[in-house]
Amino acid sequence: MPRKPFVPGAALVVAAALAAGLTACTGGSGSDGEDGDAKSGGTSTSSQAAEPGRYQTLPEACGLPARGTLRDLLPGDGQQLSRTDAKKIYGGQPDITYDTDRRVGCRWTRETTAGTRHLGLDIQRVVSYDAAVSDDDKAQGIYDSKELDAQIPPGGAGSASPGSPSPSASKGGKGKEQGKGTTTNSAPDAKGEKGEAAASGSPSAASSPSGDAGADPTADPSAGLGDSTAPRVLDDLGDAAFLNDKLVTADSGVHRDVTVVFRTSNVIVTLTYDQWSTDKAKLPDSQELQDKARSLAGELSDSLSE
Template sequence: MPRKSFVPGAALLVAAALAAGLTGCSSGSTTGPDGGDGKSGDTATASRSAQPGRYQTLPEACGLPSRSTLRDMLPGDGQHLSAADAQKIYAGRADVTYDTDRRVGCQWTRETTAGTRHLTLDIQRVVSYDSATSDDDRAQQIYREKEQAAKIPSTEAASPSTKPGPTDGATGPAPDKDSGGKKADGAAAKGTPPASPSDSSAAPATNPGGPLAPRALDGLGDAGFLNDQLITTDSGVHRDVTVVFRTSNVIVTLTYDQWSTDKSHLPESQELQDKARSLAGELADGLSE
């Protein structure tokens, strides 16, 4: 049988065509819309995605404060509690939420002859749906909004060198960076409950700048602040102490207040603030475990 003749030129043409086809397939599968390597582009996109927060679930709010803490914050003025009454008071009442992995809360109340005390706890897990913003960053934004809404004084002090002096030569009142503080001090001198029992007002704790004034808190989660307001209504007076702190992508809001029908005896800031701050520290430690 005669052998077929071998044509070197034809073989070269076939090989070149196969090589071109393979190159075209490879290029089409790896080139991205910007002309770069598609696989490396996907990796770069993934690396630019914001990181999720530390917390993916939330604990049961009513079970967070210890029983001894609740007894201290909800005193009975010597009143004896039955086992059933104690269970009802200290168990708390859980808030109704639609997603307990995103928000939980609880409320406690105890009425006594000396007044009524309320404790509320709200815990929010923040999730950012923006790929360019992490859960922690979004939680920080929400926390800052709460801090600004409460008008917590900034921890940044004005530089003495920027304060105008009496020899500046201004013909009118010079804009003084400390004027806001002076106005606050003047307002504080009038920060007493309204004389008329029909009035209703909310005033911050007295002595702005003092140790009990609304302020930022150090050593509480990633950031925290305390607000203190004295509120007078027709039915009486109450002081509300609120502590808000953030840890990673979780924001905790704790409100502790004391009500009294006797407007001549105002609830004290020191006790309420100390107990609220102590519970906040307990909660922050528990969340960090």
């Protein structure tokens, strides 16, 4: 069944304007000119409903990233892929959702002799059922919670502020206790994390960016990361955005998890990208993973804005 076209919600704004004009025309005008006084409690008095969000539908998640982008994010080790394997890898595995106009997602996995890479995409359209709260404001509240849970240090210009307090201190000490192993930071939860990996028996089935069983709660969140790659707020992506990066060295393997979350109007996009290494002596490169994740996030933001 073909999906309904993805369009912003400008039509609702036009409809609201027409309805307001119709009310003004039928409200009646007395000879004394005292109609429509909002303070008098007359029949023309009405509360102003909050503005709806820009988006009323969502695109098909697995079809959003360009094929060339997916090849860059999920590199091989030189082997030639058959048409069937390429379709399986780059086609993605869609998340199962109850309402594709409210939430969609997709997962990609590629295994090589050097390790495994996973890419996850979750897109949520937020609707406020409170007439006094706009869809955008409701979405911003959800985004703020994600940033708080991720313990992103305060600061702007795409990097952490020098000399800023630790994430736990700057965010009210809200942290998630983890098990044994070591991790450099914690990332926000993402729905359906590593779904395809769990099915294939990948080591990520036992661990995900939302909370690794092998993490050490005493680890320094900024260990091994410079200002340019540390978890931080992003000023050049959507209406609000942040990036999280953590390195996990647990019994099940070594992996780096990069998460980018951004809001555009009433849509929140969560992008998760990780690399597992079969050689524990070779740590996944933070700069490479972050650059690729941010590039895809920018691509998605541009696609949603069209």
